[in-house]
Amino acid sequence: MTQIDRRSLLAAAGAALLAPAVPAFAQETGWTTRAAMPWPAQEIYCAVHDGKIVTAGGLVAHGRDPLHIEDRVARYDPWADRWDEGPKLPAPRHHPMLIAGDVDLYAVGGYARSEAGEWTNTTTAWVLSEGTHWAEVAPLPSPQAEAVGVGWGETLHLITGRTPGGEANGNWNDQVDTDRHLIYRIGDDRWEEGRPCPMARNSAAAAAMEGAIWVAGGRTVSGGGTGRLDRYTPSEDRWDTLAPIPLSEAAQNQVGGGLAMAALAGRLVAFGGEWFQRGGGGVFVETWIYDPMPDRWGRGPDMATPRHGLAAAAYGDAIYAIAGGSVVSGGNASTALEAFTL
Template identity: 60%
Template sequence: MTDFDRRQLLAFTLAAAIPVPVSARQTGGWQARAAMPWVAQEIYCAVSGGKIVVVGGLIGIPGQRERGVEARVGFYDPVTDLWAEGPPLPEARHHPMVVADAGGRLFSIGGYGEGPTGQWTNATEVRVLEEGGWVAGPPLPVPQAEAVGLEARGRIHLVTGRSPNAGSNGNWNDQADVATHQVLTDGRWETLRPAPMARNSAAGAVLDGRLWIAGGRTVAGGGTGRLDRYDPVEDRWETLAPIPFSGAAGQQVGGGLAMVATGGKLVTFGGEWFAPGGGGVFAETWIYDPASDGWSRGPDMKSPRHGLAAAAVNGVAYAIGGSSLVSSGQTTGIVEALSL
């Protein structure tokens, strides 16, 4: 599927978004850190043993239909600002969910791989990093990529994303937006209450023992800034104040963004938007305070990107890799950090 085809599907029925009031911009700024040893977008990461672990990804090749799919795994040490390469995945994957369980074990869940008909074959394989390499974990009952993967209260949750539509599974447009909520507990997957809205490419974080799902987009409606919170004890969802509208882009912050939880707040940044003839990436950083159910403007990203990985370690948010242009136009290995 060409980049133009993908933009067409996402662009022409963009939903109208209404700006919401926000407080004054906060001070501080993003600072450069050691870049990844390779470039990758459509990536996720997890923190284990104080290291940030990035798995797989997509390598956009400007002007070409084909893209490279990565199997490499990177370990970043925020203390030394150094990268090391870990054991690669058995299969190259982009959009794999990367989650550390309560004991620090790393899981690479699903994602897209190369199949007979394309590079968007939605996978069910789950891999667990053991000493010496990745081993098979409990496979997903239903493929679910471009999702949000989080660990809370000893269980791994997989929420929203895209699953194969009508049996086809190989190309981007074979997938449909879903509100599915799968959870891994005691070595098996179960289904819990679905998210309030089906969408893909949202961001997530765990704060106060609850799951927070922000942004995302739908093929039919474009970016959504909605913020949903899930209580795993009560198995209950509620919807809170949305991410503010981007006045600079004239678009609602939606798909391909990243989010972390730190200091009792949520921090979102990045993402992309599509429009006829082009699109762009969002520069804004938004900070959400659960106490007031309100957003404030943080420092704009030094290098705006989408499809990036994000993690927080010791009060510092890290933005890793991604693409500096809408779709797969300019894949990067940029790493920047924001102290809060």
Template identity: 60%
Template sequence: MTQIDRRAFIAAAGAAAAVPLAGRAQALTTGWAPKAPLPWAVQEIYCAVSGGRIVVAGGLRRPARVTEIEDRIAIYDPTTDVWTQGPRLPSPRHHPMVVTCGGALMIVGGYGRSDAGDWTAMTDVWMADGEGLSAVARLPTPLSESVGVDLAGRAHLVTGRRPLGAANGQWNDQSDVADHWAYDRGADRWEALRPAPMARNSAAGAVLDGVLWVAGGRTVTGGGTGRLDRYDSVGDRWDTLAPIPASPATGQQVGGGLAMAAAGGRLIALGGEWFAAGGGGVFAETWIYDPTADRWAAGPPMRTPRHGLAAAAIDQTIYAIAGGEVVSGGRAGGVVEAFELDPFY
């Protein structure tokens, strides 16, 4: 790994955020193949595609010791299969949302360290600029474990966790929310939009066919959900569609800690974890959603089951990045795998 020049980082972050996808097609799949690992083990991460490269920020190195909060940015070039390191975050964060907004890379919220504890939900928003990262308008409320996407040139954050009372520093201080915020880059302000139909955390999101999709997630009291919600920004309307099926291998519901990307006219959801008496487990499953049929189909399982991972699609290739390899975060990894959707007409 080499240290990336700041100008190269800014050039990538300022490039068009939308990487072209192939036209709508039926999708067959090849299996997952290993790629260059992320140079450090990390989980509870998100990513965004900017300038044809994948950007990951923050996370937890070992959540059993939550003081090990990451402040590094990793940038992956799929054309060379090489990771480089960008500028460090102004302060360490885990579960920060990484999203583009009209071509600009943003790192939003997440948990940081304060005198109250290492699960202090933050309102900071940092945007890539000529100096590396600079602060822009803060979130109106602290937010972490949210879905972040770029929809029609605005950054949207949906669901997640935030403190509903005065306390903000411990995991139990945070509550599931259905919040929906959008950032207007020109006005440098956040706007509250119609909330999601269900409050939950650790869901996954993507933009497909010009609308926002939120899949899976979990509630602290109710466990994982396969729920799939779709937001139409033109009508400011949410619709609920076919949920992600339960895992055939375990009988457990795929829900919290999964990741998702859009490619080839499909949504691809992968990974996640479940809890049960005596433990739980981590999913290897990949699920592929066809919006024309409102149906999920099983894709090839990942070689390495993971939760708290990041996922991105560039053209027809889906990347699964790092994440926790055992339930509840006892072991973070740096594994990166990819598979291609093979179109036919």
């Protein structure tokens, strides 16, 4: 969202108190630079499909100019450390959710430009058909963006995010947080309601690990960032709430909105995001590693290029952090690609 739009929520996002010291993991870990994305973007998501990490859409802000909303699709080959361009989305989107199903790749929801504004929440859902073009599938029952999405067997899960709070749907301030959990039945081409997430929020991160879907961080419009960690077990249709991401000592604020996360070697790795205060804010530098056995987060090495609104995916023995904004709010979209090993 733009700097002007976001200031409406700054009053509720004051500095947080420092948490007790958090242990660091002893394993050798680190961030390394890889080939830069061909164009800058932020407010993106990605998924692994057909041997590549795929991201689509996003936005770039240029001062007071209208947002540039992207329709291009970028594909990264981790083995070759090389990018190429895939079939364009049928229409420009920022915050479109990329989800890999059991066979195909889907792009769900996100914001579009309309006569009402640059933050028109959408219901569109597309599948990458035969790897050559995007085709429509059943739309969402109502608009939902800034959500998290995970593929689970023959289903897709779309959880939390923002949806219009009334008739208006064009600006960021028209949207409200939701706890909605939608499940797409691929074989039936239909969406159904799942058990709601325990907390409504937007701009969280999610990953699949150990028979469950994990939803971490995020923020609320009225309350600012949350480090909350919720786990959904599909086989039991159950949510559990676990240890939250710790406070950031560097920012003296709660890690929350605009972060990214992926699962690697039986652990969750979360990083990035942004925080606000009157007159500004910043981007979190920390990398957090969660071990489910003791239900504990530990501090990993700081990001080489801190960002928010970035995409993340695990591939092989690394997690890849793609693009994002290197300053708080909508400015300075990045092309950075960095890999984290554990």
